[in-house]
Amino acid sequence: MSNTAEIKVGGQSYDLPIIEGTEQEKAIDISKLRGQSGVITIDPGFKNTGSTQSSITFLDGEKGILRYRGYSIEQLAEKSSFLEVAYLLVYGQLPTTEEFSRFTDKITRHSLVHEDIKTILEGFPSTSHPMGVLSSLVCAQTAFYPESLDPNRSASEVDLGIIRLIAKMPTFAAWSYKNKIGQPVNYPDNKQNYTSNFMKMMFALPAEEYEADPVVADALDKLLILHADHEQNCSTSTVRIVGSSHASLYASISAGINALWGPLHGGANQAVIEMLENIKTDGGDTKKWMAKAKDKEDPFRLMGFGHRVYKNFDPRAKIIKKAADDVLEKLGVNDPILDIAKGLEEEALRDDYFVERKLYPNVDFYSGIIYRALGIPTDMFTVMFAMGRLPGWIAQWKEMRENKEPIGRPRQVYTGFNERDYVDMSNR
Numbered sequence: 001m002s003n004t005a006e007i008k009v010g011g012q013s014y015d016l017p018i019i020e021g022t023e024q025e026k027a028i029d030i031s032k033l034r035g036q037s038g039v040i041t042i043d044p045g046f047k048n049t050g051s052t053q054s055s056i057t058f059l060d061g062e063k064g065i066l067r068y069r070g071y072s073i074e075q076l077a078e079k080s081s082f083l084e085v086a087y088l089l090v091y092g093q094l095p096t097t098e099e100f101s102r103f104t105d106k107i108t109r110h111s112l113v114h115e116d117i118k119t120i121l122e123g124f125p126s127t128s129h130p131m132g133v134l135s136s137l138v139c140a141q142t143a144f145y146p147e148s149l150d151p152n153r154s155a156s157e158v159d160l161g162i163i164r165l166i167a168k169m170p171t172f173a174a175w176s177y178k179n180k181i182g183q184p185v186n187y188p189d190n191k192q193n194y195t196s197n198f199m200k201m202m203f204a205l206p207a208e209e210y211e212a213d214p215v216v217a218d219a220l221d222k223l224l225i226l227h228a229d230h231e232q233n234c235s236t237s238t239v240r241i242v243g244s245s246h247a248s249l250y251a252s253i254s255a256g257i258n259a260l261w262g263p264l265h266g267g268a269n270q271a272v273i274e275m276l277e278n279i280k281t282d283g284g285d286t287k288k289w290m291a292k293a294k295d296k297e298d299p300f301r302l303m304g305f306g307h308r309v310y311k312n313f314d315p316r317a318k319i320i321k322k323a324a325d326d327v328l329e330k331l332g333v334n335d336p337i338l339d340i341a342k343g344l345e346e347e348a349l350r351d352d353y354f355v356e357r358k359l360y361p362n363v364d365f366y367s368g369i370i371y372r373a374l375g376i377p378t379d380m381f382t383v384m385f386a387m388g389r390l391p392g393w394i395a396q397w398k399e400m401r402e403n404k405e406p407i408g409r410p411r412q413v414y415t416g417f418n419e420r421d422y423v424d425m426s427n428r
């Protein structure tokens with residue numbers, strides 16, 4: 001294949017360089033197209049447009065491949081831990097024992113949050129969605145660490161800001177839950193590991209001893225690994241573009257949390273459970289709901305199905321589906337909506353509409369069933385996704401900053417009125 005692409009505009013030819021990545025992906029570099037030809041490209045939803053070159057995560061949507069820094073998600077889910085994966089994503093290599101021990105100690109020591117966070121939390125009514133609370137608390141970190149407003153400060157100061165955020169995220173998440181249900185918050189327990197500490201802050205009651213169930217902690221840690229990064233998805237692209245204006249890490253991550261909240265993105269895990277509950281309440285007639293999903297006149301979509309990149313299967317969904325079976329069996333939980341979910345998947349895999357459009361279960365289809373079995377309330381599911389995705393967002397923000405990428409500012413094609421003169425209101 002030539003390393004240039006020829007584009008003809010108005011009878012004039014332009015040669016544009018083709019770049020190739022380490023997995024043989026190719027892209028036409030159009031950064032000089034407008035200057036040479038006067039025209040731009042347009043691609044709503046950026047379905048065919050790359051925003052950056054990145055060394056963090058590799059996806060192959062046709063083969064169902066997902067790797068973080070070259071390591072397959074299957075191996076990391078089986079052999080690693082979420083904190084080790086967080087280190088891998090942020091710093092680019094798996095840590096040595098010494099590096100991991102130092103990293104873990106720092107995360108443990110920074111898990112406590114300022115007491116004034118409780119005052120901020122008390123301002124949120126119990127009806128607040130935890131995602132709105134979480135994005136507020138993350139952005140509020142700029143108030144407690146005003147030096148973090150300068151993303152151009154030293155690498156060690158930026159790294160301290162990263163450590164603080166990874167460390168405090170579980171505390172923010174658990175405290176927002178406790179505040180919502182009117183229970184006193186639990187302070188971090190430095191004797192616990194990352195995931196067990198989160199569970200203790202979420203579920204411990206003042207009058208009782210609490211010990212995290214290792215089955216639950218292991219399942220939760222695996223889910224966090226599976227959500228840790230996913231190249232240039234909607235929320236990661238948001239983090240990058242907000243950070244490209246030299247806004248702080250905390251402001252950029254807060255924006256990413258809000259982008260993830262949408263039901264077409266990370267909010268789908270909550271929407272899937274609500275959908276399955278509706279189908280169960282409606283008598284479990286999956287054929288009726290499949291028909292609704294295919295009916296263009298019906299706004300209903302099969303939540304947890306379809307993906308912009310994966311067109312055969314989402315490798316995370318395969319791992320999570322198996323984990324759902326294992327966890328529910330170990331916990332002795334018999335959740336009828338798991339059977340409804342499996343029934344929907346079987347029907348969709350046989351249905352022309354879904355097969356033709358290459359719509360398969362995505363990461364959100366089974367994850368909520370596990371969260372539910374672990375005792376996590378539905379409106380906290382997307383918070384769990386955000387906790388998992390945090391190291392990926394941070395790694396992507398850090399890469400964008402280190403590569404000194406320009407401020408993101410897409411162009412447009414104007415379709416409004418041509419020039420016209422102002423008319424006095426009395427004459428309109």
Ligand code: SDX
Pocket residue numbers: 045229230232233234263264265266268293294300301302303304305306307308309357359362363364
């Ligand atoms: C995540 O990008 C990432 O990497 C995201 C993510 C990550 O880790 O960051 O993987 C996490 O966001 C997973 C996706 C979670 N969302 C859902 O489960 C919501 C339901 N799915 C969709 O809304 C949809 O599939 C998207 C948003 C995921 C993808 O949308 P696209 O790529 O823009 O595809 P599309 O909307 O253009 O759909 C193509 C066709 C359309 O039909 P036609 O116009 O061709 O007739 O497929 C249909 C759509 O109507 N379709 C669906 C469907 N998803 C797509 N029809 C019914 N049910 C669905 N779920």
